[in-house]
Amino acid sequence: MKLTKTFDKALWVFHLNSGSCNACDIEIVAAITPRYDAERFGIKLVGSPRHADVLLFTGPVTKKMKERVLRVYEQTPDPKVVMVVGNCGSTTGVFYDSYAVEGPIDTLLPDDAHILYVNGCPTRPENIINGVKEAWLYLEKLRGDDK
Amino acid sequence: MNLERLLVTLIFVIIIPFLGIFLGLLYKGFDRKITAMMQSRIGPPWRQPFRDIRKLFMKETIIPEGAVPWVFNGAPLIALAASLIALLYLPLGPFEPVMEGFGDLILILYLLAIPAVAMAMGGLASGSPYATVGSQRELVLMMSYELPLAIAAVTIAWRFETFSLGTIASTPVWNLVGPVGALGLVFIAVALFTVLPGELSRVPFDQAEAETELAGGLFVEYSGRNLGVFYLAEAVKLVVVGTLMIALFFPHNLSSWVSFGGPEIYGFVILELMADIAFFLLKLLVIIFIAVSVVRVALARFQIDKASYFYWVPMTLLGLLGTVLVVMDGAII
Numbered sequence: 040m041k042l043t044k045t046f047d048k049a050l051w052v053f054h055l056n057s058g059s060c061n062a063c064d065i066e067i068v069a070a071i072t073p074r075y076d077a078e079r080f081g082i083k084l085v086g087s088p089r090h091a092d093v094l095l096f097t098g099p100v101t102k103k104m105k106e107r108v109l110r111v112y113e114q115t116p117d118p119k120v121v122m123v124v125g126n127c128g129s130t131t132g133v134f135y136d137s138y139a140v141e142g143p144i145d146t147l148l149p150d151d152a153h154i155l156y157v158n159g160c161p162t163r164p165e166n167i168i169n170g171v172k173e174a175w176l177y178l179e180k181l182r183g184d185d186k
Numbered sequence: 187m188n189l190e191r192l193l194v195t196l197i198f199v200i201i202i203p204f205l206g207i208f209l210g211l212l213y214k215g216f217d218r219k220i221t222a223m224m225q226s227r228i229g230p231p232w233r234q235p236f237r238d239i240r241k242l243f244m245k246e247t248i249i250p251e252g253a254v255p256w257v258f259n260g261a262p263l264i265a266l267a268a269s270l271i272a273l274l275y276l277p278l279g280p281f282e283p284v285m286e287g288f289g290d291l292i293l294i295l296y297l298l299a300i301p302a303v304a305m306a307m308g309g310l311a312s313g314s315p316y317a318t319v320g321s322q323r324e325l326v327l328m329m330s331y332e333l334p335l336a337i338a339a340v341t342i343a344w345r346f347e348t349f350s351l352g353t354i355a356s357t358p359v360w361n362l363v364g365p366v367g368a369l370g371l372v373f374i375a376v377a378l379f380t381v382l383p384g385e386l387s388r389v390p391f392d393q394a395e396a397e398t399e400l401a402g403g404l405f406v407e408y409s410g411r412n413l414g415v416f417y418l419a420e421a422v423k424l425v426v427v428g429t430l431m432i433a434l435f436f437p438h439n440l441s442s443w444v445s446f447g448g449p450e451i452y453g454f455v456i457l458e459l460m461a462d463i464a465f466f467l468l469k470l471l472v473i474i475f476i477a478v479s480v481v482r483v484a485l486a487r488f489q490i491d492k493a494s495y496f497y498w499v500p501m502t503l504l505g506l507l508g509t510v511l512v513v514m515d516g517a518i519i
Contacts, residue, residue: 045243046244048234048237049234049240049241054424059238072224073225073227076222076227076228076229078218078222078227078229078230079227079228079230079231080220080230081227081234081238082231083236085397086397086398086400086401086402086406087316087401087405087406087407087408088403089248089402089406089408089409089413089512090405090408090409092241092245112250115243116246116247116248116410117246118245118246118407146508149323185377186473
């Protein structure tokens with residue numbers, strides 16, 4: 040799939056809570072309020088994974104959510120980037136020994152998935168916007184590799 | 187129809203769709219920027235819709251397993267085609283409608299209904315329960331706002347005694363009525379202004395694609411190119427309904443002001459034409475600002491039954507009252 044620069048400036052985001060405590064989700068909502076205004080970068084929250092370019096996962100993947108996470112990932116059209124918001128998604132965080140947790144998101148998704156991490160417990164809206172900047176750098180690198 | 191007229195028509199038929207798409211995306215960008223400024227945000231740049239479109243056409247297009255492929259893929263094209271054809275029958279600024287003589291106001295009303303029906307068709311064909319609910323809401327809403335829209339169109343046409351849009355747009359309707367009729371026209375204009383957000387499925391009448399409750403409603407299964415074509419159809423529809431509003435109520439031109447009744451020489455004609463086109467674009471921006479941006483910022487989404495009631499009872503009654511006043515005005519004179 041050919042990536043162009045336009046892709047960077049029109050990222051549509053689908054947010055899925057795969058078992059988080061809701062703290063990161065609230066920070067994501069804070070990032071699209073007038074104070075932080077993520078829309079100035081062309082970022083838009085959409086309601087369906089079919090419209091999305093970026094999948095925003097929060098929280099460790101619980102046993103019940105594993106199937107849904109994979110299904111949402113499959114439903115998203117290529118090219119797509121996964122952004123894991125919060126410590127739980129990348130390491131399972133404080134839930135590391137829970138019987139209900141399947142594991143961090145990167146162990147479940149296919150190997151060719153492009154995953155980015157935004158850390159913090161919960162993360163801050165500034166950090167999420169910084170994560171988007173990192174995503175742009177990452178996409179630039181991908182384009183460089185394509186050549 | 188002679189050969190020259192045929193050639194001119196053909197050229198316009200090729201140019202106007204591109205112009206419509208360009209203007210639609212441009213005004214969509216302005217709408218988003220103005221909305222952001224009203225919410226004290228910085229907002230996306232005005233060329234954001236162009237980027238969105240380029241991105242959508244680049245993405246993978248998924249056809250879900252439960253869908254009926256030919257309806258699912260055909261619906262966006264029908265919606266875009268109907269919006270573009272409607273543009274050919276509307277007077278754009280100082281120009282007569284390209285297809286003047288081949289269709290009139292009634293045809294426009296039908297062409298305006300087709301994109302909504304196509305969206306509902308596509309939603310029903312996508313095989314998702316969310317999309318089905320969205321389609322039903324779209325159809326309910328369509329049946330609701332058609333009534334005030336038809337009342338407004340019929341009243342204007344009654345005053346002019348013709349349905350031809352070229353004739354209607356040649357004289358402002360306000361010049362034909364006395365004070366009582368003018369009051370009636372104000373009522374009808376208000377009713378028609380409330381139809382615009384419904385016609386464009388914008389807040390507060392975006393129940394069909396309600397993101398927070400229906401996850402995108404009609405468009406829930408659409409992706410990539412198909413979604414992009416729907417996006418274009420919506421953008422063109424913005425221009426179409428704005429132009430219809432201008433043609434019915436505000437077909438005023440600046441030309442007599444610019445040239446001060448000067449001689450009909452080449453330079454003056456060009457100057458008049460440019461002033462008229464600029465004034466038309468400004469009128470379109472003001473109408474979109476009032477009917478879409480301000481309403482979108484000020485109001486939240488209605489429940490579907492309340493939206494339907496809003497069109498069927500208060501707005502229909504307002505439109506009918508306006509009609510009665512205009513007719514009474516005609517009887518007095």
